Amino acid sequence: YMTDLTTLIKTPGSTSGDIWNVGVQMLLVTLGSAVLSIGCGFLAAKCASGFSFTVREKLFHHVMACGSEEMQGFSVPSLITRTTNDITQIQMIVAMGLQMMIKAPIMAVWAVIKILGKSWELSAVTAAFVVVLCGTVLAIMASCLPRFRLVQKTTDQINRVARENLTGINVVHAFNAENYQNQKFDGPSKKMLGLQLKNQRLFSLLLPVMTLGMNGLALAIYWVGAALVEAISVADMAARLTMFTNVIVFSTYATYVVMSFMMLVMIFMLYPQAQVSAERINEVLETVPHITEGTQDAAPEQGTLEFRDVSFRYPNAKEDELEHISFKVGRGQTLAVIGATGSGKTTLILESLVPALAAQTAGKPLPPHVRAVEADGIAQVKLIDATPIGINVRSTVATYANVHDELRKVFARTPDAKRLGYKAGDFSYNTGKLRCPTCDGTGSISLDVQFLPDVNIPCPDCRGSRYGKDASKIRCVTKSGEAYTLPEIMDMDVRTALSACKDWKLVSQRLNVLNSLGLGYLTLGEETPGLSGGEAQRLKLASEMGKAQSGSVFVFDEPTIGLHPLDVQTLLTVFQTLIESGATVIVIEHDLDVIRSADYILDMGPGGGEAGGRLVACGTPEQIKNAADSVTGKFI
Numbered sequence: 001y002m003t004d005l006t007t008l009i010k011t012p013g014s015t016s017g018d019i020w021n022v023g024v025q026m027l028l029v030t031l032g033s034a035v036l037s038i039g040c041g042f043l044a045a046k047c048a049s050g051f052s053f054t055v056r057e058k059l060f061h062h063v064m065a066c067g068s069e070e071m072q073g074f075s076v077p078s079l080i081t082r083t084t085n086d087i088t089q090i091q092m093i094v095a096m097g098l099q100m101m102i103k104a105p106i107m108a109v110w111a112v113i114k115i116l117g118k119s120w121e122l123s124a125v126t127a128a129f130v131v132v133l134c135g136t137v138l139a140i141m142a143s144c145l146p147r148f149r150l151v152q153k154t155t156d157q158i159n160r161v162a163r164e165n166l167t168g169i170n171v172v173h174a175f176n177a178e179n180y181q182n183q184k185f186d187g188p189s190k191k192m193l194g195l196q197l198k199n200q201r202l203f204s205l206l207l208p209v210m211t212l213g214m215n216g217l218a219l220a221i222y223w224v225g226a227a228l229v230e231a232i233s234v235a236d237m238a239a240r241l242t243m244f245t246n247v248i249v250f251s252t253y254a255t256y257v258v259m260s261f262m263m264l265v266m267i268f269m270l271y272p273q274a275q276v277s278a279e280r281i282n283e284v285l286e287t288v289p290h291i292t293e294g295t296q297d298a299a300p301e302q303g304t305l306e307f308r309d310v311s312f313r314y315p316n317a318k319e320d321e322l323e324h325i326s327f328k329v330g331r332g333q334t335l336a337v338i339g340a341t342g343s344g345k346t347t348l349i350l351e352s353l354v355p356a357l358a359a360q361t362a363g364k365p366l367p368p369h370v371r372a373v374e375a376d377g378i379a380q381v382k383l384i385d386a387t388p389i390g391i392n393v394r395s396t397v398a399t400y401a402n403v404h405d406e407l408r409k410v411f412a413r414t415p416d417a418k419r420l421g422y423k424a425g426d427f428s429y430n431t432g433k434l435r436c437p438t439c440d441g442t443g444s445i446s447l448d449v450q451f452l453p454d455v456n457i458p459c460p461d462c463r464g465s466r467y468g469k470d471a472s473k474i475r476c477v478t479k480s481g482e483a484y485t486l487p488e489i490m491d492m493d494v495r496t497a498l499s500a501c502k503d504w505k506l507v508s509q510r511l512n513v514l515n516s517l518g519l520g521y522l523t524l525g526e527e528t529p530g531l532s533g534g535e536a537q538r539l540k541l542a543s544e545m546g547k548a549q550s551g552s553v554f555v556f557d558e559p560t561i562g563l564h565p566l567d568v569q570t571l572l573t574v575f576q577t578l579i580e581s582g583a584t585v586i587v588i589e590h591d592l593d594v595i596r597s598a599d600y601i602l603d604m605g606p607g608g609g610e611a612g613g614r615l616v617a618c619g620t621p622e623q624i625k626n627a628a629d630s631v632t633g634k635f636i
Contacts, residue, residue, distance in 0.1 A: 011241075040099055048095035052087050059083055061285060065365060066289045077159035082284060085155060086277035093267065093274040108260035113252040119226050119246065126254045129217045133261055136209050140202050141495050145272040147195050154195065154278050156412040157188035204440060214258045221251045289365065305329050305553070305584065307372040310352055313369070321370075322347055329600050331377060331551075334575055334585045336598035338632050339616070342608025345588045346557070350383070353586070354555055357381040378584070379551035384540050386533025386557065393442045394430055396467075397531075398490060398524040401514055401542045406507045411486050416474040420605050427486055429466040434474075436462035443525070465491060466525065490525035497524055513545045518570040534562050541574060550582030560591040572597050596636055598619050603630045 008014040225247030306328040398404035408427040429441030439459035458464040465487040475483040517538040617627035
């Protein structure tokens, strides 16, 4: 259309209608190109997003399938960077590449075809400029590529340092180590700054070079074109007009050629970093897991747990912590693991059996040091240890045992609550309307004492009950005529609350469970973070009592520590209840009463440390008692 338009403008006698006709056609083509560009951008974005989603998904699942041996080669910060930043780099180049890598060559080839037969002189000038531009771009890319590799590795270092600092921020503040952490962070940060400055300085040359090339090419075309027009005789005006029109058209098409290369330059600017990112992602995806899913999908005996030839060695250790441990225990039995301190009981059960069972039931690869574990019929493993129950000060015995939820429902049904418009959610001391406004339902307030740690004291308004004054206006009357408020019940111990709540079936059942676990002395409103290790263990069991436990394995880590002999008998009753519900109980223990009550015993030893890690004896209590190598057997 440019040739026709230029000819019409320069030809005497051309009408405005002819020029408008050509102009409208040019406008329609431009609008069509804009619509296609929008559609191309939409499809490119969708393809790039889908591609990155697929890569991220495959990368995540591959990491989940790898064991600790493979993951030792990739730090956690590095895997985070590869899953986020690296995939984003690839997504960007895919999105831009789908638009420009296809559009730019087509436009360049089309423009070259259009100008190929116009003038060899003008074609030579255009070719020379394209060669110079391509050489400049390739030189800059070759210089930047090694530094982009360092940029990604430095990003991993920054992530690692930042992650360590954020994870241990309390320790950093406690030891006044802020300056040390700042210096530790400044190292990779300044390195990143230097690398990025060098790369950006080189990239900053691209735009001036491309602009100079485009403007220089236009100037050269017009200069050579003027010489070509001047070489034609003045008398031959038609030939001079044709040459002038060809120069104008050639200039336009030559600009298209340079624009095509500018589009490719934008891709080339992203390519080095995307290439490094792709290599890093492939490095993870091409890592072959050494542990694969086994071919056996059914155990010969239903519900039998068996360990075969388990050995374990800590990283960089010279000797095995566990040596060729094998044992077998049937479902519905109690297994006691005994031995001297440091003999390998925790390593065998908590670091081998529990993660192996968890992996087996979840359909994931076993830990590297466990060759096989047969646990057909076992659906879940539950570790009941002495770790504190959370740090939330709003967590109480009643909330953890699901007693508080039922009490809120009971009080929400009272006439007082209905008259005042309160619902069950209003009795919550997390977000309810009836919680104490002074302490926000925590029961205590913190005093800021200068130069000393903060001091927590009972709330002066609710006196530790966690409820505001309005909560005392709602009373629940029992069948015996006694009336209680919810704060009053929360201030009772479990035994007293049993008498007060005997009319409420579900509440009474759950309180009975707590009492049967030997927790009758605990106050319902007592904070769970303040419970002892033994109390925490038994409270964790409260939610499991009364359920069908077929297919469950319960693991206890020295549950009798700090217990009175009467409480030990209560614990043995709990074990028996779990067994009758279909569970298998595994207990690491030193208490002789618990050891005698077990169906099967593993005696680790013979001593601790280097003298441990071996299975000295295994069998029933009677067999362990008669085992010559068992130290504990002499006391059974």
